[in-house]
Amino acid sequence: MRHWTGAGLVASAIGIALLAGAPGGGAQDQTGAIKERQALMKKQAEDLKVIQSYVTGETSRETAIAKANELLTLPPRIAGLFPPGTSNVEFPKATHAKPEIWQQWDRFKQVPIALGRAEQQLAEAVKSGRKQNVLDELDNVGRTGCGACHTYFRAPLKD
């Protein structure tokens, strides 16, 4: 018994070691990161849409607050989902990420920080219930966050 348990432990330890030792930056990791960042981007767009529908009266403030809080958790994850070697040069069909992202990495990684700040203001506006402020902050998020990055770093989606 003891022998088998030991062998099982060794086998599972090897299994874990193999998983943990998978070379970073492998093709699978890269397509995984591409899919994950696209899903995160879509989630951002969905959350903003719900907040917009609060302004037009179709969604409760509670729901809009929940979405604003959810949005705040996303920008800190963005840069980590852009590992090197995942531009539309390496993966022409799978991604719209331009090589400029890695050529201007310092600039790229500042944009999620600006986005996070704008979303903080958006969350405060939603909590205040002042809809004109919510509209202004939505505009600010779109310009200084989403738009600022897409203009330089995302290839046109129709490609």
Ligand code: HEC
């Ligand atoms: C730091 C840069 C950056 C910021 C900030 C950013 N995006 Fe993006 N976004 C990208 C890039 C690059 C892509 C292309 C990703 C890909 O295809 O791998 C993208 C793709 C998308 C897509 C298409 C996803 C798909 O399914 O292919 C949507 C929708 C989107 N972004 C919405 C948003 C919204 C909404 C915001 C603001 C709340 C935002 N993005 C903020 C860089 C950014």
